[in-house]
Amino acid sequence: xxxxxxxHQCLIFWAVLCLFLVFYTDFQLPALLHQSDYxxxxxxxxxxxxxxxWSSLYPGPDAVSFxxxxxxxxxxxxxxxxxxxxxxxxxxMPLSAYIFAPYSLLSPTASLIAWQLTSLASLFAGNxxxxxxxxxxxxxxxxxxxxxxxVFTLWIGQVGLVFGLLPLAGxxxxxxxxxxxxxxxxxxxLTLKPQMLVPAIFMVALTLTGKNFRTLLGFVIGGxxxxxxxxxxxxxxxxxxxxACLALSDKVYSDPAHGVAVHLATSLPRAILLSQPQNLxxxxxxxxxxxxxxxxxxxxxxxxxxxxxRFSAQTKLRYTFALGALALPCIVPHLFLYDLGALVxxxxxxxxxxxxxxxxxxxxxxxxxxxxxxxxxxxxxxxxYCLALVISKNLASPLLIVAIMLALYLRALAVILAAxxxxxxxxxxxxxxx
Numbered sequence: 001x002x003x004x005x006x007x008h009q010c011l012i013f014w015a016v017l018c019l020f021l022v023f024y025t026d027f028q029l030p031a032l033l034h035q036s037d038y039x040x041x042x043x044x045x046x047x048x049x050x051x052x053x054w055s056s057l058y059p060g061p062d063a064v065s066f067x068x069x070x071x072x073x074x075x076x077x078x079x080x081x082x083x084x085x086x087x088x089x090x091x092x093m094p095l096s097a098y099i100f101a102p103y104s105l106l107s108p109t110a111s112l113i114a115w116q117l118t119s120l121a122s123l124f125a126g127n128x129x130x131x132x133x134x135x136x137x138x139x140x141x142x143x144x145x146x147x148x149x150x151v152f153t154l155w156i157g158q159v160g161l162v163f164g165l166l167p168l169a170g171x172x173x174x175x176x177x178x179x180x181x182x183x184x185x186x187x188x189x190l191t192l193k194p195q196m197l198v199p200a201i202f203m204v205a206l207t208l209t210g211k212n213f214r215t216l217l218g219f220v221i222g223g224x225x226x227x228x229x230x231x232x233x234x235x236x237x238x239x240x241x242x243x244a245c246l247a248l249s250d251k252v253y254s255d256p257a258h259g260v261a262v263h264l265a266t267s268l269p270r271a272i273l274l275s276q277p278q279n280l281x282x283x284x285x286x287x288x289x290x291x292x293x294x295x296x297x298x299x300x301x302x303x304x305x306x307x308x309x310r311f312s313a314q315t316k317l318r319y320t321f322a323l324g325a326l327a328l329p330c331i332v333p334h335l336f337l338y339d340l341g342a343l344v345x346x347x348x349x350x351x352x353x354x355x356x357x358x359x360x361x362x363x364x365x366x367x368x369x370x371x372x373x374x375x376x377x378x379x380x381x382x383x384x385y386c387l388a389l390v391i392s393k394n395l396a397s398p399l400l401i402v403a404i405m406l407a408l409y410l411r412a413l414a415v416i417l418a419a420x421x422x423x424x425x426x427x428x429x430x431x432x433x434x
Contacts, residue, residue: 008139015142019120022155026113034081036112037338038157040088043111044075046100054234057090057097058241065252079108091249093242094234095226096163096192112157119154119161123344126161126169130345131352140348147379148386150341160341163193168200169345172321175203175215176314184218191226195332196342198296199324202303206320209307250334263389263396266382267328267335268292268406271398292331295409299327302413305420315364319416322346322371326378326409329402337389340382347375367419371412378408 025032033039048056048071056070066072066089075088082088090097103111123144128137144150153160167189174183187200200219207215230239262274269288273281303320325346329335350372381404388395 011139011142011146015145018145018151022116022151023113025155026109026116030109031081033109033112034079035083035086036156038112038115039079039108040075040082040086041090042096042100042115042157042159043104043108044071044078044088045090045092045097046102046104046111047078048074049094049097050101050104054094054238057094057238058245059089059248061241061244063248066248089249091245092159093192093226093230094238095230096159098233099192115157116154119157122161122166123150123154123341126165126345127348129169129173130349136352140352143348143351144344146383147341147344147347148383149337150344152386153338153341156338158338159193160196160339164190164196164339164342165344167192168196168321168342171200171203172317172345175207176317178313180207180212180214181218181221184215184220185222187215188219188222188226191223195328195335195339198299198327198331199321199342199346201296202299202320202324202327203317205300205303206307206316209304261336263393263398264336264338266337266340266385266398266401266405267332268295268330268402269333270335271402275399289333292333295327295406296331298413299323299331299409302416306416309420311364318349319367319371322349322375323409323412323416326374326405326412329405330409337382337386343375343378347379350375363419363422367415370415374408374412374415378405381405 045057048054053074056074058071059066059069063069066087069089071090072088076082076084100115103114106114124137124141127140127144128134131137131140150161152158167186170189171183171187174180174186184204187203190196190200204215204219207213230242234242265271265274269285269292272288273285276284302323306316306319309316325343328342329340350368381401385396385401
């Protein structure tokens, strides 16, 4: 997409302003800093890993909440300005704690800044991998700051850009280069952030439509390696505690009484669950999860149809990546607003679509225009939702935003299926004429 020079300057100015505000709070608002997700969760986990305090990482088997657990106490001991009412919990695999161990050797402020810089580098690398040129990646990175959920992710030090966006972009790049085993291995890194696996599953499924099992092989091998490293480094007991922690977190994050941030829960099943009384949640949860499963199957069916079409391999992969990104908030139960930064590289592929070769086919061009609108719509709606949330929680309705995201996902499914059906009809007409 060729933008006017003045718009280039506006995007750069906005990115610099956002970064200034992020780093200003790091240095000038230490009390707020000590409530950040990064320090309360990942910095503390890194400290535990670097000091061998593994018994503090997960709650005990009898825990009914995260309040007062060894990890919560360790976080309060590390962060002297952390409010007494804040609760720290760690729900990621033991291997992830080792990743944060080097960062935990720094002071809390320096540790957060180092992670934010790592996240910023991951954002740029992700745009570079998907768009292909440095100047385009730089502009896309600046434009990414107009997506406010991404700014939230960077500000609070969440892991979505490093554990989610970067492996997705890396896997897309390698599959686009037909390096299928390597692509599967990189996509397997998403097990560090399991919520992001949906786009990876879609991309693996696309390669299977051509009876190419190499991506699946790489994905399985990568998953087994990560599971093996967890077992070897942490041992069976800690791994069992982690799995028990996941079950506890599902219970805790289904009950607003535990302090879950309801307005940040922007996944379809979670937003609906949190809107219902506690006594109804057990009844409707299987229904919601079944519906999410059906949405996943609908996406995989569209990918299968797309994979068997005559569109180029690059086109198929691009739309599969985008469809997986749109599917995320509709399918994954445990997903928050700041996790949606994974949408960025998929969206940039369409915002810069005229820089990317598209098939000389009217149907593909029509599909490309539709996806540009879809990506721009979800970008705008989520940004407006974030701004409303900042002004007042009463202005932000999780049910409304998930309904919009569901509508956009269903529209994306319809666009792909319509393009595939039309393309197939054109082929049959051409054959009949001949």
